Structure formats: structure tokens, C-alpha cells
Amino acid sequence: MVQQQQDAYFLLDTEGGEVFRVNETAARIFELCRSGSTLEAAVDALASNLGASAPRHEIAEDVQSTVAQFLELGLCEASGVS
Numbered sequence: 001m002v003q004q005q006q007d008a009y010f011l012l013d014t015e016g017g018e019v020f021r022v023n024e025t026a027a028r029i030f031e032l033c034r035s036g037s038t039l040e041a042a043v044d045a046l047a048s049n050l051g052a053s054a055p056r057h058e059i060a061e062d063v064q065s066t067v068a069q070f071l072e073l074g075l076c077e078a079s080g081v082s
Helices: 024-034 039-053 056-073
Strands: 002-005 008-012 019-022
Touching: 002 024, 008 024, 019 024, 024 039, 024 056, 039 056
Parallel strands: none
Antiparallel strands: 002 008, 008 019
16 A cells, blocks of 8 residues: 655555555555556656656666565565556
8 A cells, every 4th residue: 555645655565564655656666566557658757747757678677676675565466567
């Protein structure tokens, strides 16, 4: 679950009881993962939001890295990020 308090974003691990502070982009990636988006769809969504401000390959690298961290922390399952 993502919660926002002013300019801060927090991911709540409802099973483990942990709270992680993340930036807005990581919060968006988390929401896309939880909704069942593929990595490619998550990259597309972020690329359209960012417009020309970031090259697509950099967005893809950031999405993959962020999702890998979420998987490592047990915040999402691999099936939701295929």
C-alpha cells in the first residue's frame, strides 16, 4: 500500500509491518506493479508522464532496478512484474 504525506511517499508492508520511505517515481512504479502491469507497461507509463525529460533506456533501467528492490524486500511478487 502506498501512502502520501505532503511530499513524502511511504510503502507499507502489511504482512511484515515495515514502512519504507520512497520517492514519487518509486511509489508510482510500486502502484503499477501492484496493479499487474508488466515491466514494459510500467516503462511506457512513466515515459509518457516524464515526456522528453528522460531517455527511455534510463527509465527502463530505473524501473528494473526499483522492481528488483521491491522483489528483494518482498513488497511484490514476480508474477506482477513479468
